[in-house]
Amino acid sequence: MPRQFTPKVVTANALLEGDVVYLDPQGHWTRNHAEADLIEDQATADIRLLEAQAQAHEIVGAYLADARKGPKGPEPIHFREAFRTRGPSNYDHGKQEGL
């Protein structure tokens, strides 16, 4: 039996600000995890990662991160990715700022 594929999002940091970004279904970069494209198979994931890496004028360090469906859109699974959707825990800085 083939191994169960954990859905993925493509994530990176924005070149100019360093802020965390995600690839959306239209191939644009969004700052919001819930707007990311949730990829359901390995072959598509590989292709989308390559497309992302080709956009080096906009982003840095693209990689695939595990995610799952949520009520408002894709949600992170690992705590590291959850922190990346918010910002640091010691100040109200980063994405959580002003939320």
Add this chain to the structure above:
Amino acid sequence: MYAYTDFDRDFLAERNAQFRAQVERRIDGSLTEDEFKPLRLMNGLYLQLHAYMLRVAIPYGTLNGSQMRQLAMIADRWDKGYGHFTTRQNIQYNWPQLRDVPDMLDALAEVGMHAIQTSGNTIRNVTADHFAGAAAEEVTDPRPVAELIRQWSTDHPEFQFLGRKFKIAVTGSDQDRAVTAAHDIGLRLVERDGEIGAMVLVGGGLGRTPMIGKILNDFVALPDLLPYLEAVVAVYNLLGRRDNKYKARIKITVHENGIDEIRRHVDAEFPARKAAFNGADMALLDQIRADFAAPIFEDGQGAFLTHYEHDPVFRSFVDTNTAPHRHEDYVILTVSTKAHGATPGDASSDQMRVLADIAETYAHDELRISHEQNVILPHMPKRHLRAVHAALAKAGLATANVGLISDIIACPGMDYCALATARSIPVAQEIAERFEELKLEHEVGPLKIKISGCINACGHHHVGHIGILGLDRAGVENYQITLGGDGGPDAVIGERAGPGFAYTEVTDAIERLVRAYLDIREDASETFLDTYRRLGAAPFKAALYPEEAKADAA
């Protein structure tokens, strides 16, 4: 203090102009990230979890008021109004934007500072005791020797392609505040028959495979020091492993070959090295010494003693945060960045300006950053201490906790660091707040807690009396506790206590440990570390894992 020459200034200006062009070319697409990354790292620009980070060097942790004020200006103009002092005696800005970094570097250059990182497998920045030139018990100021080594090793043709990076630390005191035993080479300057020389330790290091340095030679006279170090590095260059990055540090070479074998090689290599030196290095050392000359100290304590006797808050501050100075009318004042609940090492721009003002007004215009993430006024006249205490209190900088349980070293961990496996800052914040609520820390006395957010050990957890290492266990933060570590003169690597704790369990576990210590210590003069050394780990493990202790007893 070491003053910039025109050569340094021109060099910095040229480097900054180059980097400005490189940033432009990265943004317009002519440089790929693979091409740009090594360039930005060389200029201290890292990519962290949520943003870029700029790491600014503070050589020997020493800076003056106008430099501190400029750091504050940079924090306000291009960051979020604060900076983070690290365990490596740097300041880090956590939120710079790529386009602004060249301007930040120019602003640093205006006050003779930079973010250039020595990188690659060379001899890295040489570090020294943060009380250098001020401590009462010091044999000699270690900074001239450290600077001599830096100048000798920079661009040394033989040592540009070592097996791995190589770090040297120097102390001039038997208190060893430079953690010399955790460096590739640690030098402890000592006096023997009226002559200054160095005890040479080799093979220490933390990180993945922590090791305490071993004594290679208990006295190398100063004129022999550079040729001796050259012999050591040459032997390492030859014997060190290059097949495996994790086995390439000299600590592994020493571990695998044995200290006696290393010594035999070094002694064989030394005469030829010594013959090639002509004494120019000692003339240079004299010149450097002049750059580090002490200020002119003035006598008199004013009303210090009266204030000390009548004001208990002031007295507690003095007792906890000052150390004896070589001049009896002065103290070394450590300003804690660790108000209970604050982020260890963070200072707001307002706080930086207050520190700059105090240094300029009262304390010979000198500040230091310690690897324990505090700010030091190394030459503080006792007669001005009370005014300084009042000014610090207004700025939230008068917390009397230096060396106590809430004076925690914590690396940035997963709140900022891209390499982290767990958070460290909020763990430190919660422990500090807990012991403040309990009003226990002065009763507990000297106790060093050190926290790292991954195996790289930037938080020095191996040498914490209590060390905390944050790990990722199957997608959950998990904290391993080590006990009995010590970064002082008799350095020891802490021992793992047992299974790790969940994020929400750490503070309770630490409280159980500390309460157990209070129960079993002989009296208030026996520190946590002394008690641990007398009784071993068993009673502390029983406190950490009460369920198991119960099961064993049943």
